[in-house]
Amino acid sequence: MLKEEDYFAHHVTEPFRFGERRRERGFWRAFLESFAYLPPFNRMFGKVSPSYAESYWYCMGGLTFFSFLLLLVTGLILTFFGPTWWSGTHAGIVMKSMHYWSAQAFFFFLFLHIIRVWLTGAYRGKRWVNYAIGFVTFFLSLGENLFGLLARGDWESQFVSMHSDDMLFTAPFLRLISPENFTSALIIHVALIPFVLVVLIGVHVTLVKLQGIARPL
């Protein structure tokens, strides 16, 4: 009788048979699947998964992660060139816009990811911890969004900094968060929160890798 471990071990080393896959699922599917076996992807990092997870829904977490990488890259470029560049030059405005749309993509995929997790009840058992970590990440991303808005330096930042001041620069927040303070908003947005987000997302994705995909309902 085949043991479970052998079964998985077999899949981790099994060569990709293009012809067989093409007969089964068609050329394009086989072609795209073959990328998972290329050296840089390293058999999807040695990860085997159940076939029911081969739907777009299960890509949403990964696409959230990917959008986060786009945010980091565009954000780093904006940080290096600075506020005068991103609001005063054509290239800067385009880069700022790509940062903006990456954020839209991030939250779009994140919402779909959360819906996927709910619909499949993937928070059950030991995965609850990762579910909770995911939510903390989500709330923190919303905060990151606010400070990004304040650090933008256009009319909206100007208005929101004053309009949100009464609510944010208050005792319950320890009088720490002054939206009026552009410099600290910028530092919070480009350094403080991203650092925590990178750690949280790193833990989240590592736990997914360790725990695997939840069983079907």
Place this chain on the structure above:
Amino acid sequence: MVKGQSNTSETRFSIVTHCFWRYPIVGLFVVAVVMVLGFAVGSPDWPQATIKKVSAMQPGGAIWAVAQELDGTSASYTNTHEYGMSDPAKRLVIDPLKSASWALSPNEQIALHQFLAANISQQTKWAMNYDKAIQKTVGTNGMGGGGMGTTPVPSMTKIESLTGNFGPVPVMAQSILKLAQNGYLETYFQGISPSNVYQYTNIWLYDQPYLLNTAIQNGLTDDQWGMIKERGFFVGPWYLIVPAIAHVELPGGSTGLGFIFWNGLIALFFVVLFPLVPGFRSIPKYLRLYKLVYAVNPVEVENYKANVPSSGVTQDAAKI
């Protein structure tokens, strides 16, 4: 031994290595969309309001604001705890005038000295009288809060014809207006706060009717769901919808404490109640919507129907 059977299982799924084969292609697509939107559609970018422009556009608002700074009723008095603020009258009126004394006419200098020489209750009385007189010209008792309708801007002709026991306040207000319109005030505010050049400019502007009026006209104040909108752009931070509901619809949600309370309660529901409490946590199971989520492998279905012998892996296989 199991070659040929490796993709089959008597249960609902098999095990695959290439599960996330969609990533490279979908990732490329996402990058392309983000780049195209960045180039072609742009992002919210409405130019900042400046003191120079606003005071030229609405001089009456600037005059009124000076009266309110001096009698202690301006919006800034709720922000006195802001770093570096403490006393808005000193910060936004007296200090700028003192710093620009070289630019003031002898008449204006005398007014400033007369004001500084008077005691506080006298100063407040002058300013209060002036503030009330201006209020009468527009028929309202000051700046409306968010969403309570726009605040009328007093007309300069009416302001200039006002008479009463105002002391030197009207002359001082005219001096501030002059410094605002010629750009000095903005430079001065940036100079006293070089590491945060927007701070006093924004605080000064928020004491005028202009900023809030514009926001109300564009549907951007909090109770107009401004939290999820952007000025002059069709997509805003829609994902802030849950905090926005807490802020707009729930009692006390517009105060710091209320906002934290409601958001905390909502977070508690999603993080603790929904996934852990028996009954609640089984909702997805009874909804059966997971059927829309799971991929179905046609080969597996065929094998299952044809009763092809399996490799003996059960559903527990998913506990990889």
